[in-house]
Amino acid sequence: MNCRSQTLELTVEARQIEETVLAVLHTVLLHRSSGKFHYKKEGTYSIGTVGTEDVDCDFVDCTYVRVSSDELDRTLRRSVGEFKDALRNSGSDGSGQISLEFYQKKKSRWPFSDECIPWEVWAFKLNVVNLANEQERQICREKVGEKLGEKIINIIEVMNRHEYLPKMPTQSEVDNVFDTGLRDVQPYLYKISYQITDSLGTSVSTTMRRLIKDTLAL
Amino acid sequence: MDGELTLQDKKDLDKFIKFFALKTVQVIVQARLGEKICTRSSSSPTGSDWFNLAIKDIPEVTHEAKKALAGQLPGIGRSMCVEISLKTSEGDSMELETWCLEMNEKCDKEIKVSYTVYNRLSLLLKSLLAITRVTPAYKLSRKQGHDYVILYRIYFGEVQLNGLGEGFQTVRVGMVGTPVGTITLSCAYRTNLAFMSGRQLERTPPIMGIIIDHFVDRPYSGSSPLHPCNYRATGEDDAGTFPSVEDSQEVCTTSFSTSPPSQMIVPSKEGGIPVLPLHPAPGTQADHDRMPLCNLTDMNQHVAATPSSSGETELLSKSSEGKSGTPQDTLETTFTRKVGAFVNKPTNQVIAANMDLPFAVFASKIVESEDTDVMVNPPDSPTLESPLHASLHSDQSSGSSGLTQDEFVMVELKPAFSKDDFLPMDLGTFYREFQNPPQLSSLSIDISAQSMAEDLDSLPEKLAIYEKNMEEFDAFVDTLQ
Numbered sequence: 280m281n282c283r284s285q286t287l288e289l290t291v292e293a294r295q296i297e298e299t300v301l302a303v304l305h306t307v308l309l310h311r312s313s314g315k316f317h318y319k320k321e322g323t324y325s326i327g328t329v330g331t332e333d334v335d336c337d338f339v340d341c342t343y344v345r346v347s348s349d350e351l352d353r354t355l356r357r358s359v360g361e362f363k364d365a366l367r368n369s370g371s372d373g374s375g376q377i378s379l380e381f382y383q384k385k386k387s388r389w390p391f392s393d394e395c396i397p398w399e400v401w402a403f404k405l406n407v408v409n410l411a412n413e414q415e416r417q418i419c420r421e422k423v424g425e426k427l428g429e430k431i432i433n434i435i436e437v438m439n440r441h442e443y444l445p446k447m448p449t450q451s452e453v454d455n456v457f458d459t460g461l462r463d464v465q466p467y468l469y470k471i472s473y474q475i476t477d478s479l480g481t482s483v484s485t486t487m488r489r490l491i492k493d494t495l496a497l
Numbered sequence: 498m499d500g501e502l503t504l505q506d507k508k509d510l511d512k513f514i515k516f517f518a519l520k521t522v523q524v525i526v527q528a529r530l531g532e533k534i535c536t537r538s539s540s541s542p543t544g545s546d547w548f549n550l551a552i553k554d555i556p557e558v559t560h561e562a563k564k565a566l567a568g569q570l571p572g573i574g575r576s577m578c579v580e581i582s583l584k585t586s587e588g589d590s591m592e593l594e595t596w597c598l599e600m601n602e603k604c605d606k607e608i609k610v611s612y613t614v615y616n617r618l619s620l621l622l623k624s625l626l627a628i629t630r631v632t633p634a635y636k637l638s639r640k641q642g643h644d645y646v647i648l649y650r651i652y653f654g655e656v657q658l659n660g661l662g663e664g665f666q667t668v669r670v671g672m673v674g675t676p677v678g679t680i681t682l683s684c685a686y687r688t689n690l691a692f693m694s695g696r697q698l699e700r701t702p703p704i705m706g707i708i709i710d711h712f713v714d715r716p717y718s719g720s721s722p723l724h725p726c727n728y729r730a731t732g733e734d735d736a737g738t739f740p741s742v743e744d745s746q747e748v749c750t751t752s753f754s755t756s757p758p759s760q761m762i763v764p765s766k767e768g769g770i771p772v773l774p775l776h777p778a779p780g781t782q783a784d785h786d787r788m789p790l791c792n793l794t795d796m797n798q799h800v801a802a803t804p805s806s807s808g809e810t811e812l813l814s815k816s817s818e819g820k821s822g823t824p825q826d827t828l829e830t831t832f833t834r835k836v837g838a839f840v841n842k843p844t845n846q847v848i849a850a851n852m853d854l855p856f857a858v859f860a861s862k863i864v865e866s867e868d869t870d871v872m873v874n875p876p877d878s879p880t881l882e883s884p885l886h887a888s889l890h891s892d893q894s895s896g897s898s899g900l901t902q903d904e905f906v907m908v909e910l911k912p913a914f915s916k917d918d919f920l921p922m923d924l925g926t927f928y929r930e931f932q933n934p935p936q937l938s939s940l941s942i943d944i945s946a947q948s949m950a951e952d953l954d955s956l957p958e959k960l961a962i963y964e965k966n967m968e969e970f971d972a973f974v975d976t977l978q
Contacts (some may be wrong), residue, residue, distance in 0.1 A: 309623050314549045315540040330536035330551040331626055342630040342639075347538045347551070403510060428631040432668055435624040439671030441617060463538035 284400040285437055287430050293407055293418050299427055300338040300377055303403050305345035306431050309378055310438045312346050312466040318450040329464055339423025348464045357473040366407060369475045374406040377473040378410050383445050385454040398443060435457045503678050506610040510675060514570050516547045517618045521625060522562040522651060523552055525579045525596050528629035529638040529647045529726040537748035554718055561724060565651040571598050573678055580650040581634055586643060594662035594686035605674030617673040621682060624671050632686050647719040648723040662689040837918050
């Protein structure tokens, strides 16, 4: 199956990493989350309600909308925190890429394990810079705010192309398509991964490793 | 499903389009109310949440939208538009953006109405939620208050974009194909805000209460009145005047009230309050010029000499100082004094660096005022004690501000966490003072040159003495081992 992928790129200051990544991830997940499904006896289902919440960024001139789910927010923040720490530890002026992958599970017969088949991947590449003084930081704050707004518009453009989405599953299949573990919302199954490139660009080895792993897994 | 639309599907589709239009208007207007929106997710489905999204219904807005639609639905050639404009306290107004819900002839006969169209409309509403926070009018609407308010107008029919000025931009939110046409949602927004820049720094007299003239007739054919986006909900009164919805759909009667005009005084609102929040709202720094100036005039009424809290006193003393200056100066003074806890001096560089962005905008201003400061450019060789004491003690009027004593009261203020050492100065002063210490005497060239010459002359004598006493030295070294 073809998996569509989108890459967004942004140059930010170290302290803006968390907010910009969260803004992008939450915007994507807003569009890829549904209310909780409640299956009824006749094979039909009803869907719960998704609330939304405005989030003001502190280090970027931007406000983004996220799904009202503290659980989801916590999960994302954990992943983003790891990514941010890894980026910072890689030294100044590094870059890294965090990916949000939506996948479907396909049950395989024994002895093979379940396959995870991605159907949409969002890659967010961040270049980190260090700024010398407050004036530059202020300009950066506004500029990154504008750019982040543009990224949000890009995401929305892609979302509204109405390309492939997994079929709505039956009750027995719902866990192969959706993450039903949250209490209040139901996003499509997703996973977050990241890789850090230091200034020497040594991520080639990790990419190769991943490619080989993926090929063998199929 | 090919060819004709079944009756049930047609009915459903009409219903979806109607409620989509109503929800679109709600999202747009609520996004311009000036506050953050938060609705809760609910895992158990309620019958009243259209498109599975928790979007509150403000009764007045629904009423206006229905009035504009007048029983019709958005269709080909019949667009529903929501116009957002800004109106200043002086009565000038300017269109900021126009949101258009249109339909074109491109039909998708194969699509499932009750399922696919519904879900795609839901997705489109989510996109609308996200995009309404990104267009330029959002930041303006978050700062509305005394100086200006944001108004909305709903109209049906032909799209009018003339009022947006030159070079307006268009962003498409999304499209949903249906068997009767393709619904598109887009926004055209103004990019030329030149009108605003001329008015930024003018002192406007304080507006008492909210702007009463909410409804303005616009010179458009079939014009509808403008409504404020930050209306004060009169709660039960209003709910009664609006007819209830005649559909089977349950109406959400929660009225959404924004904070009243006294919000300016409330510390939590970011419209130019002396107490700076730790995490300023977006746009606060960039648009600092637009902070409502009426705060100062309000505060001036309460000039008191009692030094209660350091911040407050600062505000009061400086605001009276500002009376003698031009409005420009007043504005600058305001911002300068917000930063430091000290009466007389420019903001501490140390504090500015630590406190990060809230003071970033003021950085350039701080630099300017430093030039006139006695501390940084001392008239003579720096004397440690007197300039400092002169600035800090209230009985001296030789402060760098050069204003008469009776206009304000100098208060000796101590910053938090500062220790009272032998010199009663704060960290910033100390730092600045000792940044330019006098040169060490031993390092000055002529003195060192002299000593070098002397040393060289006395060298042979010393060598002779040491050679004579060599045995003594050796014995001494042996004792050490």
